[in-house]
Amino acid sequence: MIKQTKTLKVRVKDKHQPILNRMAFEVNQIWNAANEETSLWCWIPIPEVGFIRNTISAFDLQKQLKGIRAERDFIIPSHTMQETIAEHARKRKQHKKDKLKWRTSGGSRRSLGWIPFKKGQLKFKNGHCWFAGTYYSVWDSYGLSHYDFRSGSFSQDARGRWSLNIVVEIETQASKGTGQIGIDLGLKTTATCSDGTVLKRQDCYRKSEATLAKAQRARKKKQIKTIHAKIKHQRADAIHKFTHQLVNKNNLIVVGNVSSNALAKTKRAKSVLDAGWSMLKTQLDYKSKGMRSVFVEVNEAYTTQTCSCCGCISHNSPRGRAGLEIREWSCAECGTTHDRDINAAKNILRLGHQTLAGGIPSL
């Protein structure tokens, strides 16, 4: 058995909002105190020498800020404080900065609540999650009692709702699927597979889109947020179902490295495309790992123009942006009629085989 870590996210019931909001406020205070220390003391004046660079470690900060919890009557446990300071240090290192953004607790520009914890500090007891002396009720969609909890955090969304994120270790099972599949990511359909399976361009939330437009015209802020969240969920759900089915059926999955820049001149927002495609790829990647099947990304250049049957690029194949409307075409060389996207997906699968065989993925 191979072990893999995974993060489970469950919604915390709203009755716990007050205490979580309070702890989030305290985490922000700790964060800002750490920020103050590191930004104030990043240069130390030495007489007759000038200034020398001073990097404060998380360990030193822990010592300096030790008293803050007692002084300010905080309810967050000490390990949450340690984790906050450690995260501040990690972010400083990552961004090569002494001063990070302040965490604000109120107003329209407030930071979304975040409360980290270490392994062993959150436990599943009597059907609830126990943390720092309090039981939290959650919508348990995973059957949490079956998992070994590691570290994690509570996090808040833009609507003020809280979720619990827990890292768990799971044992992976071997894929039962024997199929192989190539996937073409596109605009008309989000994804088209070489066997003809299609992930449609989110028909499921077109209705929400209409309500959203209406709410936007009426400037109903709260409603807009709710609908955005709903659309996000619906899209994630559709992609989850799609990838789950693919990983179950196939032990080789190949996807093209499509870039949204090439398609930027379309009506759909680039960010929406990016989000959908990257979510799809991320899911395929970790789900294949979980099933011990192979996931490959290949250069998708020329996959649309090339005939997947004879390998030629014939004069009537779809090309460039002008060819975007051509949905179906016949190869002038071998006469095979192709669906534009399925043909591309077949070429992508072939490139995947070439990559695995050690060849250069080109046509």
Ligand SMILES: [Zn+2]
């Ligand atoms: Zn052909």
